[in-house]
Amino acid sequence: MTVVAVAATALSVLGGGVAAAGTGPSQTPQQRASNEAAGAAGSEAGNPLSTAAGAAGVCADAAQIGTTEYIYRGTETIASVKQFYSPGCDENYAYVWAWKSFLDQKVTFDLTVGVWAYERNALVGRKDVFGTSQQEFWSNAAKTVDECTSADGIISIVGDPKAHSTRTSKRC
Numbered sequence: 001m002t003v004v005a006v007a008a009t010a011l012s013v014l015g016g017g018v019a020a021a022g023t024g025p026s027q028t029p030q031q032r033a034s035n036e037a038a039g040a041a042g043s044e045a046g047n048p049l050s051t052a053a054g055a056a057g058v059c060a061d062a063a064q065i066g067t068t069e070y071i072y073r074g075t076e077t078i079a080s081v082k083q084f085y086s087p088g089c090d091e092n093y094a095y096v097w098a099w100k101s102f103l104d105q106k107v108t109f110d111l112t113v114g115v116w117a118y119e120r121n122a123l124v125g126r127k128d129v130f131g132t133s134q135q136e137f138w139s140n141a142a143k144t145v146d147e148c149t150s151a152d153g154i155i156s157i158v159g160d161p162k163a164h165s166t167r168t169s170k171r172c
Contacts (some may be wrong), residue, residue: 046082046095056095056127056138059086067169070149071096071155078102083115083151083168092141093125094151106131115142116167123152148172 047053048062062084071079077099084093094113114126125142142149154165 005071012066013053014086025058037131039043039099044080044097045083046097046114048084050084050136052134052136053138055107056093057141058084058138059089059141060089061088061137062086063093066150066171069151069153069166069168071153071164071166072155073155073160073164075101076102079153079155081113081150081151081153081166081168083149083171085145090142091141092145092149093141094153096137096155097106097134098137098155100135103133109158110143111137112152113137114152115143116141116150117144118124118150118170124149 020160026051043050046062046064048058048060053062055085063086064082065085066083069081070077071081076165079098080094082095082097084095085091086093092115096111096113098109098111108131111129111132112123112126114123116122117124124144125140127139129137137153148170149171151168152162152165153167156163
């Protein structure tokens with residue numbers, strides 16, 4: 001059996017859905033159209049063309065990889081967290097979207113967002129925002145495409161005994 005045949009057999013056994021931290025689907029035509037229609041506005045889905053994404057240097061072709069996870073304050077969902085990958089820039093990003101129902105409470109909070117690199121045991125592309133009530137947060141670019149990664153989101157609220165956080169699925 002040739003090397004090509006062995007590789008093809010391995011791929012057929014593994015399936016096409018095996019993905020590394022630095023790989024993932026490109027934006028679908030529908031996602032691209034939705035992002036372009038939203039322009040500079042943020043969205044729960046994560047718009048890499050938003051003003052906040054531009055300020056963080058997110059590449060326009062970034063698409064979500066892995067799961068969406070949620071930050072809870074007791075039983076209340078206060079934010080969602082996602083990881084994005086840009087094939088054009090070969091970078092990962094973490095994303096936090098604070099829910100309107102949480103923001104409507106006029107809460108000021110501190111936020112940390114970044115890409116957790118398992119091999120380094122470190123938060124890469126980390127961005128800290130203090131005393132905010134904004135809705136959309138992107139990490140800085142993380143050069144972690146050859147590593148196992150997750151997106152991390154942490155919200156600290158004055159008066160709460162502990163921070164509220166979550167981590168998305170591990171991507172290798």
